[in-house]
Amino acid sequence: MTATNPSAVPDTASLLTIDDVRAAAQRIEGAVVRTAMDYSRTLSQITGADIWLKFENLQFTAAYKERGALNAMLLLGGEQANRGVIAASAGNHAQGLAYHGTRLGIPVTIVMPRTTPTVKVQQTQVLGGKVVLHGETFDEASDHARQLEGELGLTFVHPFDDPHVAAGQGTVALEMLEQVPELDMLVLPVGGGGLASGMGTAARAIKPDIALIGVEAELFPSMYNRLKHNELPCGGDTLAEGIAVKEPGEFTSLVLRRLLDDMVLVSESALERAVSLLLQIEKTVAEGAGAAGLAAVLSHPARFKGRKIGIPITGGNIDTRLLANVLLRDLAREGRLARLRLTLQDRPGALFKVMREFDAHNVNIIEIYHQRIFTHLPAKGLITDIECEARDRDQLEALIESLREKGYAVDSVELN
Secondary structure, eight states: OOOOOGGGSOGGGGGSOHHHHHHHHHHHTTTSOOOOEEEOHHHHHHHSSEEEEEEGGGSTTSBTHHHHHHHHHHTOOHHHHHHOEEEEOSSHHHHHHHHHHHHHTOOEEEEEOTTSOHHHHHHHHHTTOEEEEOOSSHHHHHHHHHHHHHHHTOEEOOSSSOHHHHHHHHHHHHHHHHHOTTOOEEEEEOSSSHHHHHHHHHHHHHOTTOEEEEEEETTOOHHHHHHHTOOOOOOSOOSOGGGOOSSOOHHHHHHHHHHOSEEEEEOHHHHHHHHHHHHHHHOOOOOTGGGHHHHHHHHOHHHHTTOEEEEEEOBOOOOHHHHHHHHHHHHHHTTSEEEEEEEEESSTTHHHHHHHHHHHTTOEEEEEEEEOSSSSSOTTEEEEEEEEEOSSHHHHHHHHHHHHHTTOEEEEOOOO
16 A cells, blocks of 8 residues: 555645644643653564664553543633533543543543443543443444533544544654654554554654554454455454554544555454563563554564664553463463363373373473363263473473373364
């Protein structure tokens, strides 16, 4: 995909300019964190590109969304500010509005679906937002927010399809290019398109030849479909819920059609690996959407090899239990954790003989599961699943080979 001729793009795209982004930067200065940007030697070695990471997960609410929310609220008139703002959100936009609205004395109402996890409701309330639970889906919550906007005279702050919000998000790129002027590519997570629109506008104005690559999860290729005129299915349980948008913004679509050089999609396993690597290597927690940029570089190494790439880690709000699952699954893919399925005879000593092989290869056993009833084996047979921990895949493969040499049927339960 190549950038469209600007003259072919409707004038709506001119609503967002570098001057808007610079004005937003002045407006929000001192109220949001000027986050660090560091070179990752290890990730650069892994990917074959020069990787710089922008740690937006170190904002107070752990996400870049504060920038756009604050800029939009600072542009409200006095009466609008007194009445308050409203939004539909179950994530980082809600927390950004609640935090800065409370700090500025602007009442903030957030409409969330009834299915929103309790922890997200509580986080928004702790930051000072009033939460209204309505509907079973985000669309139902959004419709209700629009209804309350009119009934209560509140100002609706869209999470992405708003030039003021996008201008605030664009300040991330201003900082990145000030911190590392030699960057020649930005890899930008795309959901509704607010971040990519703002960052792309700023980056292209400052450095016209910089490459801009958008990234979406394979399960939610909504902007990808729109810009590439595809009809890939959109939906599912993605780790990158922060960019899981079924309908991208109208305004942002116009901007990105003009700006982006290309868009790529990343799988769930790539997102999991990126989250895991950021924690293991950079000692930083990223949510799925926050790791999407790195996931793209890991998934398409030939496209990015040799480039000087800036990647924003857009957020770090990930459920701790989910993070634990991601880390354990990554260990399994590396061969450091495994579940081996063996067919044994149901007689004394059968399991003990297997255990001796684990001991001989110094592979640690974590748990053992026997299945005698629900199998297709004869009554004297059983299936045993053994969860184990090895130093690396080579050690695990040596154990499996040894077991098979001794006549055991062994299968390794693989992850997708």
